[in-house]
Amino acid sequence: MPSADVVELSRLQFGLTALYHFLFVPLTLGLSWLLVIMESVYVMTGKPVYKDMTQFWGKLFGINFAMGVTTGITLEFQFGTNWAYYSHYVGDIFGTPLAIEGLVAFFLESTFVGLFFFGWERLSKVGHLAVTFLVAFGSSLSALWILIANAWMQNPVGAEFNPDTMRMELTSVSELIFNPVAQVKFVHTAAAGYVTAASFVLGVSSWYLLRRKNVGFALRSFAIAAGFGLASTLSVIVLGDESGYATGESQKVKLAVIEAEWETQKPPASFTVFGFPNQEAERTDYAIRIPYLMGIIATRSFDQPVMGIKDLKADHQKRIENGMIAYGALQELRSGEQSQKTRELFENQKRDLGYGLLLKKFAPRVVDATPAQIHQAVEESIPRVAPIFWSFRIMVGCGLTLLLLFVLAFYYCARRSVIERVWLLRFALWTMPLPWIAAELGWIVAEYGRQPWTISEILPTHLSASSLDPAQVYFSLAGFFTFYTVLLIIEVWLMLKYIKLGPASLGTGRYHGESGAPAKA
């Protein structure tokens, strides 16, 4: 077994690289669709300002795309090196969507990004719009495949463990692709990306308006971002609710932990808005609750319960005991005892093999685990509540603040009085980081909430990691930290440089700071 240090370091490394990678992703996802909208207006109206908007925001998209591209590949480096047992166990399933994502990203997305930048003079208006659309479509398709892979880790459908190869094997491609968790995860994540891009365009446009620079350009950008942002924020909230329902169906532990739901309440369960989860005492101090709301979100009914943590632990104890039987049968099968009876015993209990594997951390011999060791494994089966409880609430708080921003922005756009609302412009500027904070916290809820598993109820995290020297992981972690920090600094520097230059960087002669431009262009 790898030392606990190596497991924790490998988790930290993977978590940090994923979070860094996701700083770039949402803006690419959303800005590409905003470019499609801006260019569509240009194609329909023929007004050059919309072409300028597509080109200027396209530049910022290009910077973000160039910084973000391949930052995700480091995660794939880590699978083979830090997570060798995970890779072997699930490679048959996990490798497929990752390979497709790689092909889509490199061949579709990157090709069309090149055409987007170099095709303005070479393609017709409609031809170029088609290219921009394909950039956006390619970005979303990449995200879809990654999220299919990720959703399978949360809800492993369409696969079975094969005791002969000691791996999970794919039994249904359609179940993998149409995994309900993948569907809700994709739409929720993509919509969150749209909000990020809308908030970015709204914030930068507000900065121009506050400085009375490029007013016509900024007002049009502001209006498109306000409309797109409002629709996207509403989608994120509605789809987040759908995500809550899917979680209630397939990830009961995560839902109970998000809610700090210690006891199974009489249905419909209440929703805890605020409180201080106390894991040792298994209660939430100073809880403020909204009656019925949780039951309605999670079960879409008034009479179905939402399982509490204590009941889930009791269920896990039974599954661990079944898992011990499955584990014993697997040991016999692997030692050559291939009788029908042993195979049947394994087949009947293999659903709980993962729970048996949880015991490997506490019991030298799983089949002889003591009640105390089983109790330790049961306690381990629930992640720490407070980080997930708070991450979720801060994420929702960010979402609601953004909803307020986009409602106000849309309202004052409709009344054509944005430029007089200095407070609104400042609000848009200072809330620009919120979508990133929300997205990162969303990932923390999704991934930390899956612990102690890498593959839910199938493979525990502590058995997934490779046996490495901790020094090796410390060095690679330091390498990644340096690499991503350098990239982030360059990204911010380039973004600020071109934002400050504004549309004048296009050299059309129509904007603030260009010779011959009108004073309040």
Next chain:
Amino acid sequence: MAALTFRQRRWRSAWSRSSPLAREITWVLILKFLLLWMIWWAFFSDPPARHMQLELSQVEHRLLIPASPAEPAHAER
């Protein structure tokens, strides 16, 4: 210094005519691929699970062989 060939002169002229952003992004991408390659070469070029697969005996050992007294389970630490 040897005289530049026609192709080199054409490339140099295209480079100097390209936008500052294109030049900056090109340099960043070169730096990025170099750093990525260095990280891969230093830490990830020899993964235990090549092509997402291990020897069956290794997996069996990790999952099914009881921990030896020299390798105590976490509970005993």
